[in-house]
Structure formats: structure tokens, C-alpha cells
Amino acid sequence: MAGSDKLNITPPRWLLAELSYKCPLQCPYCSNPLDYAKYPDELGTDDWKRVLSEARKMGAVQLGFSGGEPLTRQDLSELVRHARELGYYSNLITSGYGLTEEKIVELKQAGLDHIQVSIQASTQELNDHIAGTATYQHKQDVAKLVKKHGYPMVLCVVIHRENIHQMPQILEMAENLGADYLELANTQYYGWAHLNRDALLPTREQFEEAEKIAQAYKEKVAGKMKIYYVVPDFYEDRPKACMNGWGTTFLTIAPDGTALPCHSARELPGLDCPNVKDFSIAEIWNESKTFNFFRGTEWMQEPCRSCDEKHKDFGGCRCQAFLFNGDMYSTDPVCGKSPERYRIDAAIDSARQLALSGEEKPLVFRNSKNSKQLY
Amino acid sequence: MTINHDQPISFSPLHRLQWEEAQQKYVILYPEGMVELNQSSAEILKLCDGSRALPQIVAELEEKFATAGLTNDITNFLNVALQNGWIRQA
Numbered sequence: 089m090a091g092s093d094k095l096n097i098t099p100p101r102w103l104l105a106e107l108s109y110k111c112p113l114q115c116p117y118c119s120n121p122l123d124y125a126k127y128p129d130e131l132g133t134d135d136w137k138r139v140l141s142e143a144r145k146m147g148a149v150q151l152g153f154s155g156g157e158p159l160t161r162q163d164l165s166e167l168v169r170h171a172r173e174l175g176y177y178s179n180l181i182t183s184g185y186g187l188t189e190e191k192i193v194e195l196k197q198a199g200l201d202h203i204q205v206s207i208q209a210s211t212q213e214l215n216d217h218i219a220g221t222a223t224y225q226h227k228q229d230v231a232k233l234v235k236k237h238g239y240p241m242v243l244c245v246v247i248h249r250e251n252i253h254q255m256p257q258i259l260e261m262a263e264n265l266g267a268d269y270l271e272l273a274n275t276q277y278y279g280w281a282h283l284n285r286d287a288l289l290p291t292r293e294q295f296e297e298a299e300k301i302a303q304a305y306k307e308k309v310a311g312k313m314k315i316y317y318v319v320p321d322f323y324e325d326r327p328k329a330c331m332n333g334w335g336t337t338f339l340t341i342a343p344d345g346t347a348l349p350c351h352s353a354r355e356l357p358g359l360d361c362p363n364v365k366d367f368s369i370a371e372i373w374n375e376s377k378t379f380n381f382f383r384g385t386e387w388m389q390e391p392c393r394s395c396d397e398k399h400k401d402f403g404g405c406r407c408q409a410f411l412f413n414g415d416m417y418s419t420d421p422v423c424g425k426s427p428e429r430y431r432i433d434a435a436i437d438s439a440r441q442l443a444l445s446g447e448e449k450p451l452v453f454r455n456s457k458n459s460k461q462l463y
Numbered sequence: 464m465t466i467n468h469d470q471p472i473s474f475s476p477l478h479r480l481q482w483e484e485a486q487q488k489y490v491i492l493y494p495e496g497m498v499e500l501n502q503s504s505a506e507i508l509k510l511c512d513g514s515r516a517l518p519q520i521v522a523e524l525e526e527k528f529a530t531a532g533l534t535n536d537i538t539n540f541l542n543v544a545l546q547n548g549w550i551r552q553a
Contacts, residue, residue: 147483147485175481201479202495238476
């Protein structure tokens with residue numbers, strides 16, 4: 089065990105329930121693991137209810153129903169009702185695919201608090217291309233219905249090189265749809281996004297232009313629509329405080345019941361992530377090797393170990409350290425103090441050259457066929 | 464955007480105010496977020512139920528805590544709450 093510091097274990101606050109890896113969309117930046125097709129099993133209703141109960145008892149209060157597409161689960165309303173009875177604030181994170189007005193009402197009656205609808209772009213052509221499915225019009229309709237039935241409406245648009253030029257239109261679309269919140273999530277390069285990075289990563293100029301537009305709009309719609317802007321950490325000089333620190337706040341349960349400290353942790357070697365079928369949430373959170381692995385600061389190497397910012401960013405993201413440096417204990421390569429920062433700069437250059445060359449690099453879409461070819 | 468003294472104040476239907484046993488405090492919950500409240504903030508927000516305007520809220524809290532001169536603190540907090548969208552008027 090790398091860094092067990094059991095004195096400092098705080099209870100989980102955020103539970104992400106990835107109900108299913110099934111998804112009708114094929115977004116090439118999906119955060120699900122590349123080899124998701126290897127894990128077709130899904131927990132049953134009773135197991136999910138037990139997971140919700142146990143995590144709530146420990147102090148989890150925010151609950152995300154996610155996936156894949158959580159609407160593929162026939163027992164979604166039953167799980168939502170259980171969550172409401174327990175006192176969770178439940179968030180449905182959906183593509184909107186398959187969401188009817190009847191279902192929106194049913195979920196509201198079951199106690200769902202909020203629906204976050206993703207839209208891939210401000211135009212039908214680009215949305216449907218990125219999603220790999222003709223969904224644009226339906227998503228617009230769903231967004232209006234969510235609003236009509238009194239939910240806070242959150243639009244989520246993942247930003248990358250193919251849609252970053254649409255920033256002004258995306259902002260207008262969100263305002264016209266009456267969104268209460270707009271999440272502009274610059275792509276985080278894990279999973280499928282890592283694979284497609286050369287084609288997805290915007291240039292620094294594109295990013296700075298888009299950010300300027302979004303920040304100006306923020307002031308324009310202040311008090312009406314909140315804009316969450318997720319920065320692309322590649323263009324930062326310090327790493328993000330990933331997951332608010334390993335095993336401090338976030339608990340993800342994958343469709344097959346595997347418990348993860350973050351939704352990408354499955355890609356890290358040797359963690360032996362526990363399954364909720366074998367252990368209680370309390371055992372997993374407090375005692376498992378996985379959740380204690382990067383708790384505290386004992387596991388850190390230089391330059392993190394002697395860094396006066398280590399309690400602020402916790403050394404950054406373990407998955408990013410592993411993906412770039414091949415060493416999950418190393419400093420997040422985004423950090424300007426990391427000797428591996430050149431790897432991020434090389435990734436930026438590589439994407440920039442492809443962008444400027446005008447050549448097309450085909451995107452690898454997230455689907456079972458591609459997933460099976462990748463492992 | 465500031466508090467109008469004459470209009471009743473209600474808690475936002477897009478947020479939820481809830482006691483958290485595990486944290487031993489009140490929290491405001493909203494899409495993917497949470498604000499932890501200290502006791503006095505929670506006492507103020509619990510009175511924002513659409514039936515009271517600012518002067519009534521001040522009067523009730525001054526009586527409850529047997530003190531005077533809370534107007535400024537309560538007004539300041541409610542302005543912050545209004546700007547954050549936790550409460551609304553009319």
C-alpha cells in the first residue's frame with residue numbers, strides 16, 4: 089500500500105453511479121475506459137439500492153446517475169425513488185436519447201432533482217457527426233421539456249477542436265433554451281479522448297479565443313444562467329486538484345460493481361479495484377488497498393514531495409501521470425515543475441501540426457466494435 | 464440585485480435546503496454542487512418560505528435569539544443569497 093494515512097479518512101460526499109456502459113451515442117471523447125466492452129455485467133436493482141443506502145449512511149449526498157446512458161436501465165425510476173427516500177440530491181446525466189415527456193414526469197414524481205442534457209454542438213450536422221447518432225433535434229426538445237417540468241436545466245457541451253469555433257452559437261443556444269446552467273467542459277484527455285487527442289485538442293489560440301468569448305458571456309447572463317467553465321489543464325502551469333484528492337470525496341461505482349476512486353482509475357495498473365458484490369461501501373472506502381493507495385502525501389515523489397503546493401493540488405491526476413509518464417506515482421506532467429512537462433508540450437505541438445496541416449485524421453468512435461478491437 | 468424590503472422572500476425551487484446528519488449542518492444542494500451553511504445562515508434561510516419579508520425575518524430572529532441589531536447582518540447575507548440564486552422575490 090503506497091500511502092495509507094488512515095487518520096485522515098473523510099467520508100464520501102459524491103457518489104457517481106455508472107449504471108450501464110450501454111450508450112446509443114458514440115462520442116469520440118467518452119470518459120469510459122477503452123476496453124469497456126470487456127465488462128458487460130451490470131449490477132441488479134437490489135445491489136444498486138444497497139450501494140446507495142450504504143454510501144448515504146456514510147455521508148454521500150450528491151448522487152450522479154450516469155453511464156453510458158443511464159436511461160437504458162429499466163429500473164431507473166425505482167433507483168431514483170430509493171435515492172430520494174434516502175435524502176440524496178440526484179442528478180441524471182444523460183444524452184437525452186430515449187427521454188420522453190412521460191419519462192420526465194415519471195422521474196420527477198420519483199424524486200429526481202436535476203437533469204443534465206449533453207449537446208455535442210450548436211448545429212445539427214456537427215452534433216450528429218460527433219454523437220455518431222442523429223440526436224440533435226431530440227436533444228433540443230428534451231431540453232425544453234426538462235425546463236417545462238420544473239427541473240433545473242443544465243446543458244453540458246464538451247468542447248474540442250471540432251466545435252470550439254461554435255462557442256458564440258453554443259452560448260446563444262443555451263440562453264435560448266433557457267438553461268439555468270451551462271457546463272462548458274473542455275475535453276479531458278482520458279479514455280477515448282486520449283486516443284483521439286491529435287484530432288480533438290484545440291490550439292492555444294483557439295482555446296484563448298473561446299475562453300474570452302465565454303467569460304464575456306458570463307457577465308452578460310449573470311443572474312440568469314450560470315456558466316461552469318472547465319479549463320483544459322494542458323494549457324495550465326499547475327495540475328488540477330484531481331477528484332479533490334484521492335479517496336477524499338468521490339466514489340464511482342462502475343456498471344459491474346467495481347468501486348473506483350475516479351472514473352478513469354480502472355486504467356491504472358495493480359490497483360485491484362474492489363467490487364461492491366464482495367465488500368460493503370464502508371469496507372471499500374476505509375480499508376481497501378485501492379482507496380488508500382494515494383491517500384495523503386506519503387506516496388509522492390519529487391518534485392511533489394517537497395512542494396509547498398502539494399496540499400492544494402495533491403500532485404494532480406494519477407491517471408494523467410500514468411498515461412504520459414508511464415509512472416502513476418510521478419507528478420502530473422501538466423505541472424511546470426515536472427521534468428516530464430515536455431510530454432504535454434509535445435502533445436500540444438502534435439495536435440497543432442495536424443490542425444494547421446488541414447489533414448483529416450479520422451476519429452475513433454466509442455462503440456463496442458472499436459472497444460473490442462482495442463484490447 | 465438587492466433585497467426589496469416589502470416583498471416576501473422564498474427559497475428557490477431550483478435548490479434544496481437540507482439538514483445533513485453526517486455533517487451535522489444544513490446544506491444547500493443544487494445541480495452537482497453543495498454549500499455548507501453555518502447555523503445563523505441556516506436559521507435565516509429556513510424563514511424564507513414565501514410568507515415573510517425582510518422586516519419579519521429580522522424581528523423573528525431577534526426574538527428567537529433575544530438580541531437586537533441584526534438588520535445589517537441579515538440584509539447582507541440575504542443579498543448574497545439572492546445573488547447566488549438561493550432565494551427569490553415575487
